[in-house]
Amino acid sequence: MPELPEVETIVNGLAISVKNKNISKINTYTASIFKPNTETLQNALQNSQITDIIRHGKYIFIRLKNTSENWLMVHLRMTGQLMLTEINSPIDKHTHIEIYFKDYDKKLIYRDIRKFGRLQILDSTPNAYIVEHKLAPDALDITLKKFSERITKRKGIIKALLLDQSVIAGIGNIYADEILIRSKIHPGQNISNLSPKQIAVIHEKMLEVLKQAVFRGGTSFSDYVNSFGKKGSFQLELSAYQQTGKPCKVCGNIIVKIKIAGRSTHFCPQCQQL
């Protein structure tokens, strides 16, 4: 499940490998994940130079320059992988595009077992896309004041808001659980019951967890690998996510799993009380 730290790791890897490189050839295989269609994607990529790679939340935006300039948006959703492999390495049935470069001994492939991911050529700029899709400010780039304003003007439970990309962009199920256990806040807590101090703690722990996870190269629980095909190591630092039945690192009580906001939710009943 690529969330902000995993996407950040991939973007950093692409920036030191394929940025400023020129695309020489592409092979496309799975039309359903290309938007608005395969032909538009091919035309934008063909003979282009990759001039910029940026991230907002879980979204990747790649600037392409040939006779015109286009932005490619990549979203990995659940099982998407954007990675460099040897030019001659064989592809499997889950590989949906291959991108070759001039004077480079690697190819960039997009692989996605469940095909939830998308590669889309935008009509305009990333900023316009962000506005149109009501994407909130990035979780690594939001002040406490703004975070607090955005949280308190919404209703509902805290975990659902942390997962809502129109409230804060970049957090998914893993980091929502990790932020809340470190904040000692019950994931089902209603926003209206949170004090300003508690909101400040959530903001602080959010930055702490996300930065630590970026430092660790992300969490590799199932399919995630970075742009060089390597796993991250934040799974070794998890306190709640997928820790059901294990003792809480703070109090020793057993971590339990329940369903909140339609998602599996892991927490410590002792540290995180309603």
Next chain:
DNA sequence: CTGTTTACCTGGGGGC
């Protein structure tokens, strides 16, 4: 308008 549910997909694992 806002909050909730369903569809999109495939592989892995549990139960029998």
Next chain:
DNA sequence: TGCCCCCAGGTAAACA
């Protein structure tokens, strides 16, 4: 061993 069913969760679209 094999088959069935459930589960994983990010987002868009449909729904209430």
